[in-house]
Amino acid sequence: MKFLRKLWAIPEAGIFVPLLVFTLVFFCLNQSFLEPNSVAAMLRAMTFVGIIAVGQTWLMIAGGIDLSVGSVAGLCAIVSSWLMKTQGLPVEAGLLAGLAVGFMAGLVNGLIVVRFGIPAFIATLGMLYVARGLNYLLCQGYPIYPIPDPLKDLGRAEPLGLSWAFVAFVLLAGIGDFALRRTVYGRMVYATGGNVEVARIAGINTAWVQIGCYMLTGAMAAVAGMLLMSQLNVGQPEIGVGWELDVIASVVIGGVSLFGGVGTVVGTFLGLLIMQVVRSGLVVTGVNTHWQTVAVGVIMVTAVGVDLLRRRTKIS
Amino acid sequence: MLNPDHSLNPAFALEMRGISKSFAGVRALSDVTVRVQQNHIHALIGENGAGKSTLMKILDGVYPAGTFEGQIFLRDRPVRLGSPFDARQQGIGYVPQEIGVIEGLTIAENIFVGRWNEEGGVIVDFQRLFTRAAELLDTMKIQLDPRVQVVTLNASQRQLVMIARALAARPSVLILDEATACLTLDETRNLFRVVRRLRGQALTTIFITHKMSELFEIADSATILRDGTVAAEFERAQFDEHEIVAAMVGRTIENYYPVRESAVSDREVFRVEELTVPHPHLAHRNVVDGVSFSLRRGEILGIGGLVGSGRSETVNALYGRLPHRGRIFVEGRETLVRNPREAKAHGLGLLTEDRKLDGLLFNFAIRENVTLHDLPQVSRLRVLDRAHETACAAHYLQQLSIRAPSVQTPVANLSGGNQQKVVLAKVLFPKPRVLFLDEPTKGVDVGAKNEIYKLMMGLAGQGIALVVISSELPELLALADRIVVLARGRIVDEFNKQEASEQRFMLAATGGANSHLSN
Incomplete structure (x- = not known):
């Protein structure tokens, strides 16, 4: 009993328990659910949304939100593949340019929100359209392929039965988690999202903390978009369509508050897992695939409800 | 009686x-x-x-x-x-x-919130609503126009609206x-x-x-x-x-107002000349108008005045939170204080008036709040040193006798007095030279007040210059070595502890501001 209460007090408990329950249920329904192949497939599938979710976690804790991540991921993939294929730039230059586009998109988002005071929801919704539009303008709506061999090989490699993209995700999530919890900058992110005025009085440059988080999120979107491009072997203009919702859903399921100041990358990781387990679980149990979407919606709202309940029991 | x-x-x-x-x-x-x-x-x-x-x-x-x-x-x-x-x-x-008022609504709508019509019905009869509100305010002897939007009211007027709201239900x-x-x-x-x-x-x-x-x-x-x-x-x-x-x-308090033991040094640490803070909304009007004073090491300067006299704006401007004109000298050198970051870098510290609004991070524990103003002190190569951070926070927990189970207790779970001490610990952590304390004992009980007074005397003894704003006149008169009285943004009187009296203070504060209701 005491153990259970302690578990309940850990911020991530609200997600960890249902994650276990779902996993067990699906495993009982179909033992192949936890076979290595199936697990590897699940982990691979959450990679791209996962990478962006790390950045979004930082941003939302700092009190912002970015709806443009999917479009930015697509734009970065197209820009880099266009530079490499059509303009003949070397692979490194193409990737760096893609990354730069991600940073720039984040910078623009950040400046518009922080300096001009336009609500993040609106500003980044605008960027969602702008980035997707630029993407189609650049490629005329056609996929760009083939992409250079080194990238193709990178996308095909299967370290540990997974992918380099997944390795990148784990690394970025690990660094992101440590930096957020244990560095001075991470603490400033929490303080800024917790109460901007308190942070300002403490001498924290809250504008740059927030803009920095927008840039980080943009860069993460670029990384995810280009990694998917390497795996698909195509600069696909549809890369990233609809990602923003999955990203935000997993971050929120993971316990990050929409008001900022609360959450962890570990929580987001668990949130990603829970979404993936439910999706894959419904597939292996042979349920109509459209139920996945219904399930994600239900889970997100439930997760936030459970989190609120947990907070309440802790305070009173 | x-x-x-x-x-x-x-x-x-x-x-x-x-x-x-x-x-x-x-x-x-x-x-x-x-x-x-x-x-x-x-x-x-x-x-x-x-x-x-x-x-x-x-x-x-x-x-x-x-x-x-x-x-x-x-x-x-x-x-x-x-x-x-x-x-x-x-x-x-x-x-x-x-x-808890609704700022966008009028006084009348706030008073009868949820019961705008006596008889029910969908469309609000505003004439009737205003009349009812006016009658109620009249019996309460409150001179407020029920048609005025609550957003324009100051804190005390808002409180009166809240009381009127409670009384409107005839409890x-x-x-x-x-x-x-x-x-x-x-x-x-x-x-x-x-x-x-x-x-x-x-x-x-x-x-x-x-x-x-x-x-x-x-x-x-x-x-x-x-x-x-x-x-x-x-x-x-x-x-x-x-x-x-x-x-x-649970005990008798000796020396409710502690007596100053250390002498004030002659060395000036801080001086401001002709500080002017423009009104946030009205052109050609200043909330602080040509305020000048200087501070010596270990001195406690009291700033008095009625609510709205520009007391709070003065210290907030000096800490870089409000746009201002005027010259500021720290340790004899003229310095720019354009934002709190620069203020902190020059050794200034500010305890804000409302700890709920901008005093503490309520999502966090005591430890994270205490160290917030000087994170480099508790980190190595930008990585936080948890053990050192805990030790630092525990030191202040003990020094300010903050009553909490541990430094990991969330500040939201503390009582008002203990929260206030955490705010104090927070502003003391970077070791400021000059400390602005805006209502340091607001909403704090007698025991904690006494402890905060002792603490302030101790800080002055260490050579920190304190600027104290307080609405409690006895407190101001007992603690401050020198008092400046503000009215309508201007200094209307200045006197030393020996010359201080409630009469002189009130005369200055009200006499110089014969229309202080007009804001």
């Missing part, structure tokens, strides 16, 4: 019998019994964390029946209060500590939870006059206050809480300041 209880009915208007309440295993109230006679004004006093607000939240149904032990009786009839709505239905009116029991904390002296007297008159109309009042003068002026009886139990009960005839304070803190 005679006890006005001449009713033939000996019943208690309100009885809370044997109330116990725990939060996550921590006992907040244990076996508390409060009885209030019909038509009495009953004071509930005690230090922060004594359980006053918890008790009142039980009475208001915020903590519903079933989540506590004990029983509530209204006129000897047991009642079950499952929600604040139940409490309203039973005739309990509650004015909370925090002001039989009115709870005022530190409702006088942000009222001016006149407004408080006025309110008491109204409450007295309502007492004649079968209104029983419970009020929570930290101000001893209010207790003596208005209460018929009092219950003193300490650590969640009833420490003492007094009838008006037995009121004695020493006994009451002793019951509150």
Whole structure:
């Protein structure tokens, strides 16, 4: 009993328990659910949304939100593949340019929100359209392929039965988690999202903390978009369509508050897992695939409800 | 004054019998019994964390029946209060500590919130609404136009609107939870006059206050809480300041205002010349207008004045939170203070007026709040050193005698006095040279006030220059070495401790601001 209460007090408990329950249920329904192949497939599938979710976690804790991540991921993939294929730039230059586009998109988002005071929801919704539009303008709506061999090989490699993209995700999530919890900058992110005025009085440059988080999120979107491009072997203009919702859903399921100041990358990781387990679980149990979407919606709202309940029991 | 209880009915208007309440295993109230006679004004006093607000939240149904032990009786009839709505239905009116007005609506709409029409109906009859509000305000002797939007009101006017809202429901029991904390002296007297008159109309009042003068002026009886139990009960005839304070803190306080032991040095650390802060909305108007003063090492300078005189704006501007003109010198060197970052870098520190609004990070523990102003001190190569951070926070926990189980206790779980000490620890952590304290004892109980005074004297002894703003005149006169009085943004008087008196202060503060109501 005491153990259970302690578990309940850990911020991530609200997600960890249902994650276990779902996993067990699906495993009982179909033992192949936890076979290595199936697990590897699940982990691979959450990679791209996962990478962006790390950045979004930082941003939302700092009190912002970015709806443009999917479009930015697509734009970065197209820009880099266009530079490499059509303009003949070397692979490194193409990737760096893609990354730069991600940073720039984040910078623009950040400046518009922080300096001009336009609500993040609106500003980044605008960027969602702008980035997707630029993407189609650049490629005329056609996929760009083939992409250079080194990238193709990178996308095909299967370290540990997974992918380099997944390795990148784990690394970025690990660094992101440590930096957020244990560095001075991470603490400033929490303080800024917790109460901007308190942070300002403490001498924290809250504008740059927030803009920095927008840039980080943009860069993460670029990384995810280009990694998917390497795996698909195509600069696909549809890369990233609809990602923003999955990203935000997993971050929120993971316990990050929409008001900022609360959450962890570990929580987001668990949130990603829970979404993936439910999706894959419904597939292996042979349920109509459209139920996945219904399930994600239900889970997100439930997760936030459970989190609120947990907070309440802790305070009173 | 005679006890006005001449009713033939000996019943208690309100009885809370044997109330116990725990939060996550921590006992907040244990076996508390409060009885209030019909038509009495009953004071509930005690230090922060004594359980006053918890008790009142039980009475208001915020903590519903079933989540506590004990029983509530209204006129000897047991009642079950499952929600604040139940409490309203039973005739309990509650004015909370925090002001909760709807800024975008008019005064009248705020007063009758949710009951805009007497008869029901979809379309609001504004004429009728304004008339009703005007009548109510008139009986309360409050001179406010019910058509005015609440956003334009200052804190004390908003509080009056909240009280009017509670009275509009014609309660039989009115709870005022530190409702006088942000009222001016006149407004408080006025309110008491109204409450007295309502007492004649079968209104029983419970009020929570930290101000001893209010207790003596208005209460018929009092219950003193300490650590969640009833420490003492007094009838008006037995009121004695020493006994009451002793019951509150569980000991007698020696030297309530500590005496200054160290001498003020002659060395100037800070000087401001012609500080001017423009009005945030009105052109050609300044909220602070040509204020100049200097500070010496270890000096305590008091800034006095009425609410709205520019006291708060002065220190906030000096800390870089408001745009301003004028010259600022730190240690003799002219410095620019364009934002709090620069202020902090020059060794300035600010304790803001409202710890709930911009004093603390309520999502965090004591530790993270204490170290926030100097993260480099608790980190190596930008990575936080947890052990060192804990040690630093624990040091302040002990030095300021913050009562908390550990440095990892969330600040949201602390009482007001202890929260205030955490804010102080936070601004002290980067070791400032000059400290601006904006109402450092606001909403803090007697015991904690005394501790904060001692702390301030200690800081002055270490050579830190303090600028103190306080609405409590005795406190200002007792602590400050020198006082400047502001009215309408200008310095209207300046005097040393030896020349200070309440009369001189009030004359300056009100005389120089004959139209201070106009803001």
